[in-house]
Amino acid sequence: MPLQDKPEKTDSLKELTRCAMFTAVALTIFMIEARLPAPMPIPGAKLGLSNAVTLYVAYSMGTKSASKVLFSRIVLGSLFAGQLMTLLYSATGGLFCLLFLCVIRNYTNPTQIWFVSPCCAICHNLGQLLVATKVMGTEAVFYFLPYLVGIALISGVFVGIATQNLLLRMENTKI
Amino acid sequence: MSAEEKEEKNEIKEKKVESPEKTSWLKKNMLPLGILIFIGLLCVVGIFLGQGEQQLLATVTHKGVVLLEVDLSQVADGFIREVGTPEGEYNVIEVNSGRIRVSEATCSDQICVLQGYSTGDGRPIVCLPHELVITFEGGEDGLDAVTG
Numbered sequence: 001m002p003l004q005d006k007p008e009k010t011d012s013l014k015e016l017t018r019c020a021m022f023t024a025v026a027l028t029i030f031m032i033e034a035r036l037p038a039p040m041p042i043p044g045a046k047l048g049l050s051n052a053v054t055l056y057v058a059y060s061m062g063t064k065s066a067s068k069v070l071f072s073r074i075v076l077g078s079l080f081a082g083q084l085m086t087l088l089y090s091a092t093g094g095l096f097c098l099l100f101l102c103v104i105r106n107y108t109n110p111t112q113i114w115f116v117s118p119c120c121a122i123c124h125n126l127g128q129l130l131v132a133t134k135v136m137g138t139e140a141v142f143y144f145l146p147y148l149v150g151i152a153l154i155s156g157v158f159v160g161i162a163t164q165n166l167l168l169r170m171e172n173t174k175i
Numbered sequence: 176m177s178a179e180e181k182e183e184k185n186e187i188k189e190k191k192v193e194s195p196e197k198t199s200w201l202k203k204n205m206l207p208l209g210i211l212i213f214i215g216l217l218c219v220v221g222i223f224l225g226q227g228e229q230q231l232l233a234t235v236t237h238k239g240v241v242l243l244e245v246d247l248s249q250v251a252d253g254f255i256r257e258v259g260t261p262e263g264e265y266n267v268i269e270v271n272s273g274r275i276r277v278s279e280a281t282c283s284d285q286i287c288v289l290q291g292y293s294t295g296d297g298r299p300i301v302c303l304p305h306e307l308v309i310t311f312e313g314g315e316d317g318l319d320a321v322t323g
Binding site: 038041042043044081083085086089112115118119122132135136137138140141143144145146147149150153157 | 204207208210211214215217218219220221222225236239283284285286287289290291297298299301302303304305306308310311
């Protein structure tokens with residue numbers, strides 16, 4: 001019996017280690033991106049490079065692990081960046097993004113991440129703007145929606161292609 | 176000879192296999208590509224729709240509380256208003272005749288400052304970290320007051 005227990009334990013341990021490692025990678029990318037000057041004076045606009053890691057985990061380990069990595073990264077990221085207000089925006093955006101990812105993952109294959117990624121980014125923007133309307137008490141923030149979606153399309157496709165390449169290259173490694 | 180011929184045949188076969196793959200990528204991904212292009216077009220339409228008529232009644236809202244309402248068309252001398260929290264975080268709002276901006280802020284991204292002047296053409300000024308927003312409403316009353 002103890003012998004049968006062992007592989008399960010090592011599996012969960014391996015999963016935990018991989019999740020921790022990918023969270024560290026995502027957090028590093030997130031912090032470097034936060035240091036970069038804003039590309040455009042549009043509130044909430046971001047390149048979202050760290051989402052490449054989330055997408056990679058979602059397609060290689062499943063959406064459950066991806067949600068763990070995503071939310072650890074969001075909480076730690078907003079703590080390190082020192083802006084607790086951004087936690088609310090990114091957490092809701094992340095939630096919208098993950099719900100969409102859970103659905104669309106069953107209908108796409110890993111060669112279509114270039115399409116999944118911008119769609120997730122748009123879901124993230126919608127969630128973000130909904131929170132912003134609640135917090136600000138005005139719908140005026142939706143003025144920025146077309147700009148945000150435009151940026152999401154471009155950076156999303158880029159992040160998606162990066163994730164596809166990552167998946168291809170990581171197939172041969174034992175991580 | 177026969178080996179070379181075989182190699183040539185193999186090469187031709189490989190080429191034949193490669194080319195339909197490349198053409199069929201577009202066919203296979205027609206739907207997702209179409210969706211993305213459609214969303215892109217919607218964005219362009221949305222950006223044009225966002226450029227509304229002149230609305231010069233500016234409202235400054237901080238954490239859901241309206242702090243300042245000013246008709247930009249009736250501002251003769253510019254003035255400065257500081258909006259802050261007890262923690263020492265603040266935004267400095269500069270009001271001039273016909274335009275308004277955030278001239279200084281302690282937020283991390285400085286996006287509210289980078290947005291520059293808004294002349295009431297539909298574009299609000301937003302500072303997400305400080306929950307500050309400057310919105311515009313119909314300035315018809317103001318215009319009437321000036322003309323009449």
